[in-house]
Amino acid sequence: MAMLTNGNDVSVLADGLDHPEGVVRGRDGFVYAGGETGQIYRIDIDRGRADQVAQVPNGFILGMAIDADNNIYACETGSHSVVRITQGGIVSTYSRGAPDDPLYFPNYPAFDSQGNLYVSASGDWNADNGKVFKIKPGGDAEVWSDKLKEFPNGLCMGPDENHLYVAMSLNPPRIVRVSIQGDGSAGEIETVVELPKTVPDGLAFDIDGNLYISCYRPDRIYRLSPTGNLEVLAEDYEGTLIAAPTNVAFCGRNRDVLVSANLGRWHLTRYEAGARGMRLHYPRVG
Numbered sequence: 551m552a553m554l555t556n557g558n559d560v561s562v563l564a565d566g567l568d569h570p571e572g573v574v575r576g577r578d579g580f581v582y583a584g585g586e587t588g589q590i591y592r593i594d595i596d597r598g599r600a601d602q603v604a605q606v607p608n609g610f611i612l613g614m615a616i617d618a619d620n621n622i623y624a625c626e627t628g629s630h631s632v633v634r635i636t637q638g639g640i641v642s643t644y645s646r647g648a649p650d651d652p653l654y655f656p657n658y659p660a661f662d663s664q665g666n667l668y669v670s671a672s673g674d675w676n677a678d679n680g681k682v683f684k685i686k687p688g689g690d691a692e693v694w695s696d697k698l699k700e701f702p703n704g705l706c707m708g709p710d711e712n713h714l715y716v717a718m719s720l721n722p723p724r725i726v727r728v729s730i731q732g733d734g735s736a737g738e739i740e741t742v743v744e745l746p747k748t749v750p751d752g753l754a755f756d757i758d759g760n761l762y763i764s765c766y767r768p769d770r771i772y773r774l775s776p777t778g779n780l781e782v783l784a785e786d787y788e789g790t791l792i793a794a795p796t797n798v799a800f801c802g803r804n805r806d807v808l809v810s811a812n813l814g815r816w817h818l819t820r821y822e823a824g825a826r827g828m829r830l831h832y833p834r835v836g
Contacts, residue, residue: 559820559821559822560784560786560792560819560820560821562598562791563598563820564581564599564600564817565816566600567583567589567600567816567817567818568585568816569814569816570583570584570796570816570817570818571610572613572625572658572797572811573799573801573809573810574614574615574616574797575800575801577620578620579802581801583600583614583811583818584624585602585611586610586611587609588605588609588610588611588626588628589602589606590602590604590639591603593818595802595820604640604641605639605641606624606641608628610626610627612626612657612658613658613659613670613704613797615660615661615830617832617833617835618835619636619834621635623659623667625656625657625659629646630646630652630653630654631644631647631653631656632644632645632685644689645683645691647683647691648693651693654671654673655672655673657670657672657704658704658752658797659705660714661830661832662707662730664687665687665833666687666734667684667685668682668683668684668685668707668714669682669685669705670682670698670702670703670704672719673699673701675720676701676720678699678720679699680698680701681698682694682714682716682728682736684734687833687835687836688835688836694735695739697739698718700718700719700721700722701718701719702716702719703716703718703719703750704716704752704764705753706755707831708727709755711730711831712729712730713727713728713730714727714728714730715727715742715753717750717752719750719766722744722746723745723746723747723750724741724744725742725743725750725774726739726741727739727740727742728740748765748767748770749765750763750764751764751795751796752764752795752798752810752811754799754800754827754828755827757826757828757829759775760773760774760776761773762774762798764798765795766796767794768787769786769793769814770786770795771798771810783821790815791819792819793815794815795812795813799827800827805826805828806825806826807820807821808822
């Protein structure tokens with residue numbers, strides 16, 4: 551059984567997807583999600599219909615971001631790369647990482663306003679060999695931080711764009727934020743909240759500065775207030791309606807519908823959370 555703490559509804563947004571992990575709001579008003587064997591889905595949020603619009607040949611699609619032209623940038627595990635998918639369904643490799651330090655298990659991308667794409671490279675489970683990369687417009691990449699080792703997962707830019715927030719899934723599970731220095735380099739790392747006995751995965755802010763945290767384990771969505779109050783927004787002890795929720799995104803014309811992917815099943819979940827999402831960056835990359 552799934553519930554929201556404010557009493558509003560939790561429901562299936564769209565069914566028939568192949569174990570989706572990534573979900574993102576497009577500039578065209580559609581929701582986009584990925585599948586286990588490289589599918590790219592476009593979902594009409596009003597009709598709850600999912601259509602496959604592209605196929606990435608190598609494998610599992612994880613986190614996703616979108617640019618000003620509504621191209622999709624997706625982390626893909628088969629080739630350990632970030633791929634770009636146009637609205638016409640053309641797939642190309644955007645980046646494989648730095649020349650001397652390739653991406654390994656790229657997990658989630660997030661744009662800043664300048665077109666830099668921050669990408670978590672999670673590494674191996676429990677091996678503490680993760681990193682965060684920064685890919686400049688055009689695809690040249692560098693290791694932005696090698697200090698975020700403990701399976702860095704979902705990312706999001708902070709409301710002021712002075713910090714990058716990172717879900718650290720392990721050792722210990724927590725959310726951190728990294729200051730972005732004036733020269734663009736990574737600065738101080740602060741723990742925002744610790745989440746013992748969980749596996750935090752996805753992150754999204756609303757316009758009031760609340761941070762939404764989806765957990766691969768247990769089947770739960772948290773909401774963290776700007777003052778540090780942590781509450782369970784939604785959970786499902788049966789693991790059916792909410793089933794290993796990985797990434798989250800505010801969708802719809804007014805960004806007022808919270809959507810989670812469910813790696814454990816075949817659908818996206820819709821949450822009437824009573825909030826409006828922070829506007830994402832959709833830069834012109836070229």
